[in-house]
Amino acid sequence: xxxxxxxxxxxxxxxxxxxxxxxxxxxxxxxxxxxxxxxxxxxxxxxxxxxxxxxxxxxxxxxxxxxxxxxxxxxxxxxxxxxxxxxxxxxxxxxxxxxxxxxxxxxxxxxxxxxxxxxxxxxxxxxxxxxxxxxxxxxxxxxxxxxxxxxxxxxx
Amino acid sequence: xxxxxxxxxxxxxxxxxxxxxxxxxxxxxxxxxxxxxxxxxxxxxxxxxxxxxxxxxxxxxxxxxxxxxxxxxxxxxxxxxxxxxxxxxxxxxxxxxxxxxxxxxxxxxxxxxxxxxxx
Numbered sequence: 001x002x003x004x005x006x007x008x009x010x011x012x013x014x015x016x017x018x019x020x021x022x023x024x025x026x027x028x029x030x031x032x033x034x035x036x037x038x039x040x041x042x043x044x045x046x047x048x049x050x051x052x053x054x055x056x057x058x059x060x061x062x063x064x065x066x067x068x069x070x071x072x073x074x075x076x077x078x079x080x081x082x083x084x085x086x087x088x089x090x091x092x093x094x095x096x097x098x099x100x101x102x103x104x105x106x107x108x109x110x111x112x113x114x115x116x117x118x119x120x121x122x123x124x125x126x127x128x129x130x131x132x133x134x135x136x137x138x139x140x141x142x143x144x145x146x147x148x149x150x151x152x153x154x155x156x
Numbered sequence: 157x158x159x160x161x162x163x164x165x166x167x168x169x170x171x172x173x174x175x176x177x178x179x180x181x182x183x184x185x186x187x188x189x190x191x192x193x194x195x196x197x198x199x200x201x202x203x204x205x206x207x208x209x210x211x212x213x214x215x216x217x218x219x220x221x222x223x224x225x226x227x228x229x230x231x232x233x234x235x236x237x238x239x240x241x242x243x244x245x246x247x248x249x250x251x252x253x254x255x256x257x258x259x260x261x262x263x264x265x266x267x268x269x270x271x272x273x274x275x
Contacts, residue, residue: 079187106213111188111206 004153005037013123021116025102044150054100086113090121092128164192167270176258183209185247208251242267244274
């Protein structure tokens with residue numbers, strides 16, 4: 001399984017997390033669903049779908065929290081028969097990042113993922129660039145930038 | 157010491173009253189999450205729970221492969237303490253964190269009693 005990052009500062013914390021938590025798939029993305037790093041995905045389509053769905057779930061839960069007049073939920077866990085999905089956000093100098101983690105129940109657990117997520121969040125906060133580069137996204141550049149990102153994520 | 161939800165407190169009391177026990181926990185065996193805890197300051201309950209459950213799952217598979225049946229009690233002795241675990245029939249792990257010179261036999265007895273209470 002390979003780990004790839006568009007923003008290099010996320011790579012080391014992510015590799016450590018994957019090893020410690022025995023995660024099968026991981027996405028690090030912005031709140032808007034732009035992927036910054038990934039582990040375990042082999043197809044670009046899967047990454048884009050998972051990122052879009054993960055970001056949508058986070059947006060939905062944030063809206064629910066707002067309706068309940070409480071701060072955003074810290075994390076979300078869906079446990080299936082053989083796999084679990086863990087979704088959580090972390091505030092960094094780069095902005096708010098969302099982590100989507102898929103783990104196998106026979107090699108990992110919610111407890112392990114939660115435990116090492118705390119470490120990952122701290123590592124990302126420490127490693128994130130202090131001056132975020134805000135760049136205007138132009139329609140003309142969008143397709144090229146998307147293609148570049150996918151090439152980086154899958155080393156094509 | 158931290159508090160435990162009502163009902164589980166009694167099970168944990170059985171263990172923590174043993175001299176040399178620094179804390180006791182009930183841990184969901186399948187997901188490694190703390191169900192109840194009575195721990196002295198400085199013990200990272202969530203970390204102990206997650207790692208103990210992970211270890212229990214791996215030990216269970218090893219015992220299954222060895223054909224020796226289900227785990228009943230395990231004891232990890234370290235230079236500055238010990239971890240003692242009894243899986244309850246429901247899959248909940250009853251965990252004790254103890255001093256290195258604790259009376260292991262007595263802790264084991266109380267862990268087994270607590271496992272019966274937990275069910």
